[in-house]
Amino acid sequence: xxxxxxxxxxxxxxxxxxxxxxxxxxxxxxxxxxxxxxxxxxxxxxxxxxxxxxxxxxxxxxxxxxxxxxxxxxxxxxxxxxxxxxxxxxxxxxxxxxxxxxxxxxxxxxxxxxxxxxxxxxxxxxxxxxxxxxxxxxxxxxxxxxxxxxxxxxxxxxxxxxxxxxxxxxxxxxxxxxxxxxxxxxxxxxxxxxxxxxxxxxxxxxxxxxxxxxxxxxxxxxxxxxxxxxxxxxxxxxxxxxxxxxxxxxxxxxxxxxxxxxxxxxxxxxxxxxxxxxxxxxxxxxxxxxxx
Amino acid sequence: xxxxxxxxxxxxxxxxxxxxxxxxxxxxxxxxxxxxxxxxxxxxxxxxxxxxxxxxxxxxxxxxxxxxxxxxxxxxxxxxxxxxxxxxxxxxxxxxxxxxxxxxxxxxxxxxxxxxxxxxxxxxxxxxxxxxxxxxxxxxxxxxxxxxxxxxxxxxxxxxxxxxxxxxxxxxxxx
Numbered sequence: 479x480x481x482x483x484x485x486x487x488x489x490x491x492x493x494x495x496x497x498x499x500x501x502x503x504x505x506x507x508x509x510x511x512x513x514x515x516x517x518x519x520x521x522x523x524x525x526x527x528x529x530x531x532x533x534x535x536x537x538x539x540x541x542x543x544x545x546x547x548x549x550x551x552x553x554x555x556x557x558x559x560x561x562x563x564x565x566x567x568x569x570x571x572x573x574x575x576x577x578x579x580x581x582x583x584x585x586x587x588x589x590x591x592x593x594x595x596x597x598x599x600x601x602x603x604x605x606x607x608x609x610x611x612x613x614x615x616x617x618x619x620x621x622x623x624x625x626x627x628x629x630x631x632x633x634x635x636x637x638x639x640x641x642x643x644x645x646x647x648x649x650x651x652x653x654x655x656x657x658x659x660x661x662x663x664x665x666x667x668x669x670x671x672x673x674x675x676x677x678x679x680x681x682x683x684x685x686x687x688x689x690x691x692x693x694x695x696x697x698x699x700x701x702x703x704x705x706x707x708x709x710x711x712x713x714x715x716x717x718x719x720x721x722x723x724x725x726x727x728x729x730x731x732x733x734x735x736x737x738x739x740x741x742x743x744x745x746x747x748x749x750x751x752x753x754x755x756x757x758x759x760x761x762x763x764x765x766x767x768x769x770x
Numbered sequence: 771x772x773x774x775x776x777x778x779x780x781x782x783x784x785x786x787x788x789x790x791x792x793x794x795x796x797x798x799x800x801x802x803x804x805x806x807x808x809x810x811x812x813x814x815x816x817x818x819x820x821x822x823x824x825x826x827x828x829x830x831x832x833x834x835x836x837x838x839x840x841x842x843x844x845x846x847x848x849x850x851x852x853x854x855x856x857x858x859x860x861x862x863x864x865x866x867x868x869x870x871x872x873x874x875x876x877x878x879x880x881x882x883x884x885x886x887x888x889x890x891x892x893x894x895x896x897x898x899x900x901x902x903x904x905x906x907x908x909x910x911x912x913x914x915x916x917x918x919x920x921x922x923x924x925x926x927x928x929x930x931x932x933x934x935x936x937x938x939x940x941x942x943x944x945x
Binding site for chain 1: 786816817820821847848849850851852853854856857864870871873874877878883884885886887890891894898899900901902903904906907908909910912914916919920921922924925926927928929932933935936937938939940
């Protein structure tokens with residue numbers, strides 16, 4: 479059965495992390511997921527949580543109300559946005575007074591939040607909605623035992639009390655997807671370590687140190703590459719890998735791909751269509767045939 | 771509509787400050803009481819090794835009412851918001867939420883907002899997103915724009931004046 483979601487792009491994916499968007503738009507429709515582009519979305523609000531949490535809540539509610547206006551469930555590829563929207567639903571469902579207050583503000587744009595709609599992330603969309611069996615049917619070029627590590631990103635795992643796409647301490651859904659693509663997911667002690675991105679705004683050196691330390695650990699364990707599922711994590715591990723290496727004084731050389739890029743390659747889609755030329759880490763090292 | 775209205779000492783901020791104060795008092799009087807200083811939060815803290823953030827000490831200081839000291843300290847801005855402390859606390863204290871409240875208070879009190887937060891906020895106010903569309907570079911150093919990749923225009927607020935009017939209510943709303 480075809481599934482239909484509003485694509486909530488957030489800020490980072492549509493303004494710079496184009497490889498994620500390209501690979502999402504290439505792969506998901508082939509797996510019977512219809513992505514609807516909806517006008518008018520804004521920032522989810524999460525980047526402003528340290529400045530003003532009410533603003534975060536308002537922006538999240540605004541985006542949920544827009545999806546609701548179109549009677550659509552929401553697909554959120556960014557871990558940070560996914561947390562913001564899920565947490566907003568949680569707060570508004572638990573706190574009727576806050577819901578009324580937020581709706582009072584939303585009226586300025588003729589919007590209203592009334593009901594909880596489904597909010598999914600790449601990981602649960604692929605694992606739970608599309609399903610492993612269906613992905614398996616679409617694998618045309620298995621990944622030949624590629625030894626690869628998964629990075630989930632903090633915000634899709636915690637806090638579990640509001641419901642997250644995978645287990646907070648022992649997530650396995652990306653690994654399950656990697657296995658069906660023919661790769662060999664590698665377990666590593668630093669799996670739950672943060673990418674560093676949340677400090678990029680005010681402590682960039684520390685943010686890059688965090689990134690560099692995790693990549694260094696992965697490199698030293700002889701793992702062939704890393705997959706991620708969040709534009710912020712990918713910005714750190716891929717786009718800023720050289721800088722992260724300079725920050726921790728290590729020559730880093732770790733191929734980093736979005737899970738949807740690796741999925742697309744296994745489905746036989748060309749690297750060009752999946753935006754592989756936009757990855758700044760040495761993805762050509764993993765030799766998947768048509769990698770550019 | 772300016773950053774001042776939303777963040778610092780503009781007149782309406784007295785309401786925001788009062789609200790934050792109530793929240794912190796509640797955290798101090800009720801939530802922090804549950805903390806028995808097991809330091810499980812600190813043992814898993816992503817910012818601990820690197821930046822010496824000790825969430826259990828933040829809770830202890832709050833318990834003692836040292837809110838001003840915390841609000842004026844740079845250490846509250848080292849939290850990576852990884853949510854591990856909230857997830858793992860056996861008493862459900864959620865130091866990360868205390869830190870958000872303290873940072874919000876620092877901003878509402880007119881302390882300078884660190885780093886790029888002001889720029890991101892300005893961008894949200896003017897176009898709805900934390901930044902405008904960026905050019906991107908390929909591994910072979912070719913510069914590409916979003917539309918050259920065949921991607922549709924990004925979703926953003928269509929009526930910016932109305933969008934701003936909505937946000938404005940956060941600055942002027944009387945609690």
